[in-house]
Amino acid sequence: MNWPVNVEVDFPILLEQLSEIIGALEDEAECELDFYERGVERLLTFVPRGTVYVVHCKSLTSWVPVPSVEEIDQARLKAMLEAVRDNFMATRSSVAPELTAHPWVIAWMRGG
Numbered sequence: 001m002n003w004p005v006n007v008e009v010d011f012p013i014l015l016e017q018l019s020e021i022i023g024a025l026e027d028e029a030e031c032e033l034d035f036y037e038r039g040v041e042r043l044l045t046f047v048p049r050g051t052v053y054v055v056h057c058k059s060l061t062s063w064v065p066v067p068s069v070e071e072i073d074q075a076r077l078k079a080m081l082e083a084v085r086d087n088f089m090a091t092r093s094s095v096a097p098e099l100t101a102h103p104w105v106i107a108w109m110r111g112g
Contacts, residue, residue, distance in 0.1 A: 002063060009037050015108075018085055021046070023111035025053070025078045046077070053077050 017033055024031035024046070033044040041060035046053045053074050057065040089109075092099060099105050 003042075004039050005035070010035060010040060013037055014084070015088065018081060019108050019111040022078065022081050022085065025074065025081070028074070048074065051075075 013035060014033070021031050021033060028048045030048065031046050033046070035042045035044070042063075042065070043058045043060065045056040045058070047056065048054075049071075051074055052071045055070050055072060057068050057070075059065055092105075
């Protein structure tokens, strides 16, 4: 599987969508994670089905995902994404604690 991602470009793309996705998972709603950066250009659509999420991968390039559909336990998916958020926030707190009260950080944590 070829996913040419890197922390410098693609991690901020994940972060900007993360709180909204976690909120959708809490509501058991459909959501998307769009890796729109040139070179990756993939869209992951998460569709709830019982206790799992069906994840559809759509390539916007000539690359073809194999498989294009996978399933993941809803609680496991939510825990993984919350761990990314929590680890990012812990790191941010140690590097720039003054940002804790910044309106952008507060809005992001609320999913807005």
